[in-house]
Amino acid sequence: MPVTLYGARILKDLSNQELRVLNMVETLLKKGEYAPVEKIVSYSGYTEKEVSFIISKLNKNKMVRRWTGQFVGYTLTYAGFDALALNSLYNKNIVAGVGRAKGVGKESDIYYAIDFEENEIMLKINRTGRASFQQVKKRRDLLKGKFHYSVFSLAELSAKREFEILTKLQDSKLPIPKVLGHNRHIFAMNIIEGQELINVQNLKKPLKTLEKIIKYAKVLYNEYHIVHADLTEYNILYDENKDSIAIIDFPQAIGTDHPDADIILERDFAHLFDYFRKKWFISPEVEDVVEYIIGKK
Ligand SMILES: Nc1ncnc2c1ncn2[C@@H]1O[C@H](COP(=O)(O)OP(=O)(O)OP(=O)(O)O)[C@@H](O)[C@H]1O
């Protein structure tokens, strides 16, 4: 598990020129499979020699990857994409520095960071598509720039979606992360104390906790018209000191107008009650709870 984020570490050594070229590679990748050196030269206003020097350094730092075919071009790496997003969050005065990893998972990496007042904050770096990208990478013939960029677009879309949902919920009294800013596939939020429910050995009042979760789901459903859609013991954090919970991880949340919203709500609670039954020996009737949340009862 990486202790520091490579893109963040390298960011310190990147000059403005390098960042500008990196940005240009990204822009060109949206239009074609590779960013041709020739185009970087004509768009940047730098000479061929300058571009060649800048891009070799980016290549050496693994921010871009060189491709030679009918022309010489470059694609962006995850580290390059991370660096662009972090640079933007830095310029927006949101993230002053990146620290150690809290967790590196399948769909996202969570990192500690600091803001400009030296408060510790949390970054969620979306990696949607990483697993499928790595699979395809093995079959090099399929590795086309467009596909490559679409992986970044997916990650960006997912992060944006989660950020927007959380933004909508900021004024609610719901215990969710406070969002601080967003760029590309990364968003910043406050740190929530506690640990995932799945790891909790001493849940003081299991039934009370479950009642709170149900109450929050009802508020989400009726006041914000949202179903979480992944409300599991992994996405509920429990703070033993305060005997309180928080709900996280919203990218897959759906609107209550979704044709399957109520079925998905039921699925969420069927799963969650399974956990509460096995671990804490309590299990209310799923149908009753779903009816209660929807508001028929
Ligand atoms: N704001 C936060 N404060 C404290 N811990 C957090 C915060 N956000 C996320 N985490 C921790 O990081 C873990 C992963 O975050 P999250 O559930 O949002 O992403 P995920 O998409 O499930 O990630 P993965 O695909 O890696 O499972 C959480 O289970 C939690 O332990």
Ligand SMILES: [Mg+2]
């Ligand atoms: Mg999660």
